[in-house]
Amino acid sequence: MITNPSRxxxxxxxxxxxxxxxxxxxxxxxxxxxxxxxNEGPTKQSIIDFVSRVTDKSGPDYVAPPERIATFxxxxxxxxxxxxxxxxxxxxxxVKALAPKHPEWKTTQPFQAVLEGDAKAIAAAGEKGIxxxxxxxxxxxxxxxxxxxxxxxxxxxxxxxxxxAYTDLVYQxxxxxxxxxxxxxxxxxxxxxxxxxxxxVFADETYGVPPEQVVGSTGATAWQMWDASPVLIKMPKVxxxxxxxxxxxxINKFIGRRxxxxxxxxDGDKEMLExxxxxxxxxxMGLVHHTDPVREYAYDRDSEIGRLDKALDxxxxxxxxxxxxxxxxxxxxxxxxxxx
Amino acid sequence: MITNPSRxxxxxxxxxxxxxxxxxxxxxxxxxxxxxxxNEGPTKQSIIDFVSRVTDKSGPDYVAPPERIATFxxxxxxxxxxxxxxxxxxxxxxVKALAPKHPEWKTTQPFQAVLEGDAKAIAAAGEKGIxxxxxxxxxxxxxxxxxxxxxxxxxxxxxxxxxxAYTDLVYQxxxxxxxxxxxxxxxxxxxxxxxxxxxxVFADETYGVPPEQVVGSTGATAWQMWDASPVLIKMPKVxxxxxxxxxxxxINKFIGRRxxxxxxxxDGDKEMLExxxxxxxxxxMGLVHHTDPVREYAYDRDSEIGRLDKALDxxxxxxxxxxxxxxxxxxxxxxxxxxx
Numbered sequence: 049m050i051t052n053p054s055r056x057x058x059x060x061x062x063x064x065x066x067x068x069x070x071x072x073x074x075x076x077x078x079x080x081x082x083x084x085x086x087n088e089g090p091t092k093q094s095i096i097d098f099v100s101r102v103t104d105k106s107g108p109d110y111v112a113p114p115e116r117i118a119t120f121x122x123x124x125x126x127x128x129x130x131x132x133x134x135x136x137x138x139x140x141x142x143v144k145a146l147a148p149k150h151p152e153w154k155t156t157q158p159f160q161a162v163l164e165g166d167a168k169a170i171a172a173a174g175e176k177g178i179x180x181x182x183x184x185x186x187x188x189x190x191x192x193x194x195x196x197x198x199x200x201x202x203x204x205x206x207x208x209x210x211x212x213a214y215t216d217l218v219y220q221x222x223x224x225x226x227x228x229x230x231x232x233x234x235x236x237x238x239x240x241x242x243x244x245x246x247x248x249v250f251a252d253e254t255y256g257v258p259p260e261q262v263v264g265s266t267g268a269t270a271w272q273m274w275d276a277s278p279v280l281i282k283m284p285k286v287x288x289x290x291x292x293x294x295x296x297x298x299i300n301k302f303i304g305r306r307x308x309x310x311x312x313x314x315d316g317d318k319e320m321l322e323x324x325x326x327x328x329x330x331x332x333m334g335l336v337h338h339t340d341p342v343r344e345y346a347y348d349r350d351s352e353i354g355r356l357d358k359a360l361d362x363x364x365x366x367x368x369x370x371x372x373x374x375x376x377x378x379x380x381x382x383x384x385x386x387x388x
Numbered sequence: 389m390i391t392n393p394s395r396x397x398x399x400x401x402x403x404x405x406x407x408x409x410x411x412x413x414x415x416x417x418x419x420x421x422x423x424x425x426x427n428e429g430p431t432k433q434s435i436i437d438f439v440s441r442v443t444d445k446s447g448p449d450y451v452a453p454p455e456r457i458a459t460f461x462x463x464x465x466x467x468x469x470x471x472x473x474x475x476x477x478x479x480x481x482x483v484k485a486l487a488p489k490h491p492e493w494k495t496t497q498p499f500q501a502v503l504e505g506d507a508k509a510i511a512a513a514g515e516k517g518i519x520x521x522x523x524x525x526x527x528x529x530x531x532x533x534x535x536x537x538x539x540x541x542x543x544x545x546x547x548x549x550x551x552x553a554y555t556d557l558v559y560q561x562x563x564x565x566x567x568x569x570x571x572x573x574x575x576x577x578x579x580x581x582x583x584x585x586x587x588x589v590f591a592d593e594t595y596g597v598p599p600e601q602v603v604g605s606t607g608a609t610a611w612q613m614w615d616a617s618p619v620l621i622k623m624p625k626v627x628x629x630x631x632x633x634x635x636x637x638x639i640n641k642f643i644g645r646r647x648x649x650x651x652x653x654x655d656g657d658k659e660m661l662e663x664x665x666x667x668x669x670x671x672x673m674g675l676v677h678h679t680d681p682v683r684e685y686a687y688d689r690d691s692e693i694g695r696l697d698k699a700l701d702x703x704x705x706x707x708x709x710x711x712x713x714x715x716x717x718x719x720x721x722x723x724x725x726x727x728x
Contacts, residue, residue, distance in 0.1 A: 114592075235600070244641075244644070248644045252454075258454060259643070260457075260601075260642070260643045260645065261600075262644065269637050270633075270637075271637060271659060277666055278636065278659070278663055278666050280636060280637065280640050287641075293611035296618065296620060297610075297611060297620065300531055300620050301606055301609070301627075302600070302642060303599070304584070304585070304588045304599030304600055305599050305600065319611060322618050323618055326617055326618050
């Protein structure tokens with residue numbers, strides 16, 4: 049029973065101040081949490097601890113900005129790779145689009161299998177078949193034309209399960225991690241088994257990683273003059289495979305420095321993580337473990353796509369950071385943009 | 389006959405003010421001239437005009453900073469390449485250093501010729517001989533060990549004519565140009581026929597170009613485990629030759645964007661300059677023409693090293709910027725550091 053009006057006024061003021069303080073503190077917390085889509089816990093903490101230590105000028109683990117090289121795998125680490133690698137979906141779509149110009153494909157494997165939607169026959173064609181599909185669809189045009197073909201495809205293709213553009217199916221927590229590292233003067237690179245030129249079409253806009261910081265598998269290109277104008281033509285020949293032991297080779301070739309921070313999700317990233325771990329000083333080795341069948345996918349040791357087996361054992365044995373997607377990530381994908 | 393002391397005082401003050409103004413203006417001019425080692429004239433002006441136009445946000449030639457890619461050849465464009473490419477001098481020195489471990493070299497060409505100092509026989513071994521000398525001296529060790537071998541050699545080797553370290557024999561006007569471009573938000577790359585790993589050892593300290601912005605010829609490397617520790621071993625196999633048509637191929641592979649500014653000095657740079665010229669918008673194509681036998685060297689159409697013939701004709705025909713070393717450059721090399 050508060051009857052004294054001035055006392056009531058005083059209390060109201062206190063409550064008001066309390067409310068303002070609370071919301072300011074919340075705003076401040078949201079502002080200063082660089083990884084809001086990561087649940088609190090040891091995974092998030094290991095990232096923040098690492099960044100704090102290598103950027104602390106007075107600490108023993110300080111690393112000068114130019115040496116702050118961070119490398120990220122792409123498929124399954126930055127964006128969805130199930131049920132098929134996005135670039136392979138693109139290649140299958142290109143086989144269908146190009147089929148009218150290649151009547152022989154109707155009776156030639158693995159193209160016949162693609163045109164008939166015969167997944168079993170595609171699988172039976174094995175790695176040789178995959179290379180045939182990739183080279184047939186990724187060559188015979190200029191680099192400029194290829195970029196346009198990829199951009200057009202990405203603008204319209206939708207993921208079969210999520211019904212969203214593939215460039216929307218990137219992991220929100222990893223976008224925040226990329227931005228957090230860059231805010232701390234890291235240079236972020238993609239080091240992926242995927243096609244370098246394919247990724248460069250969207251990596252800048254999607255991840256904030258410019259073309260010159262995208263390392264991937266490459267095909268041969270040839271310098272030619274077309275109508276007295278120079279072009280680079282994509283040739284049906286694999287030049288470099290940036291996977292497994294190819295990742296440290298690619299890092300040495302394209303970057304020329306060793307990462308101090310590396311993130312992957314499959315056995316194809318094992319050597320990149322070992323290469324990162326094997327130099328002096330504090331180093332961060334991270335894996336995304338796909339454990340969330342409801343919001344994304346759950347797969348590891350037995351998956352044909354993004355198999356995580358030996359690298360998982362090694363991560364456990366060596367204490368690398370394993371991200372449990374289901375428990376460590378508050379959200380998986382960026383919110384869908386509402387139509388205007 | 390000035391007798392009025394106050395008038396004398398007034399004049400003295402005027403003179404003093406004049407002197408102060410003059411020296412301030414001089415200081416200001418020196419401060420604002422980004423290319424003090426370039427003589428005034430059309431060459432210098434063409435550089436400054438280009439940079440002004442592509443950085444003028446309100447002008448028609450504006451280029452956004454991420455697209456401000458500048459590529460420079462190294463040998464003969466940024467440092468001396470006569471009488472022999474520096475890296476080849478390094479390789480010859482390595483043959484001598486490694487000879488005790490290779491008794492067979494005493495009787496095997498081209499190594500015998502190197503050990504006997506027989507320039508004629510080395511020349512007779514031709515391109516095949518050069519590749520043999522390069523691969524024999526640039527393989528069989530880890531990338532880390534190779535870097536140390538190069539750094540040790542650069543620290544002691546002297547140029548036969550100038551008696552200075554090779555990393556001192558860089559062109560002061562080009563150092564200023566690199567810095568000027570970077571101050572205007574250009575990203576500067578080296579794109580050279582020289583060995584990528586060789587150049588990366590000194591490019592950061594010497595030119596301010598970090599390893600990840602050095603593109604050059606590469607040898608194959610192999611991932612191996614030595615004492616349970618991963619190493620990259622340099623193999624005796626050429627992986628990529630970044631010269632001639634290889635330069636645009638290398639630019640596409642390693643940078644993934646097309647330069648808007650490119651500088652070379654020989655026919656090996658022709659395709660890089662053509663590739664730069666062939667895209668839309670204002671573009672800068674520059675050549676260093678070695679015309680100064682007194683302060684450096686004079687050579688072009690008939691030189692075995694750094695031949696400038698077809699690219700010179702094309703530069704004249706297309707109005708590219710040709711730097712006349714003798715007339716355009718006030719100084720050639722940075723001043724020698726005086727011993728402490």
